[in-house]
Amino acid sequence: MKVLSILTAAALLALPLSAEPKGSDTKGKFYFKKQCKTCHEKGAAALTPLSRTQAQWRKFFDAGKHKGEAMAPKLATPEQLLDIKTFLINHASDSPQPETCGG
């Protein structure tokens, strides 16, 4: 019985991971600091991965809009945005590794 519940837990944990975006987490952190933190550093506009849940970040990037305008190429290249998306989703508030120090 115990083995079964461990297997079930493992399967449940593995599920969301398989759906993660395939960009680079490390590069995403770098680009997030470089491309986003310039405006989202302090006050009401401050953003860290923790500012949103995984679903909320996914929705934001899937929409591809920022302040009603296309994100690429204005904010970053599509490749950089994929890395930023990966970083933010991997460390979102409800992720297995939440991270406050996105920059």
Ligand code: HEC
């Ligand atoms: C030139 C300054 C600037 C840069 C660079 C910038 N933002 Fe923003 N961002 C803003 C402002 C201003 C708002 C608030 C606008 C509003 O609410 O209409 C905003 C709003 C947002 C929001 C909340 C609105 C929503 O649709 O949920 C998110 C999330 C966001 N930005 C993410 C990012 C990310 C990720 C990057 C880097 C790829 C980035 N921003 C780069 C200025 C910037």
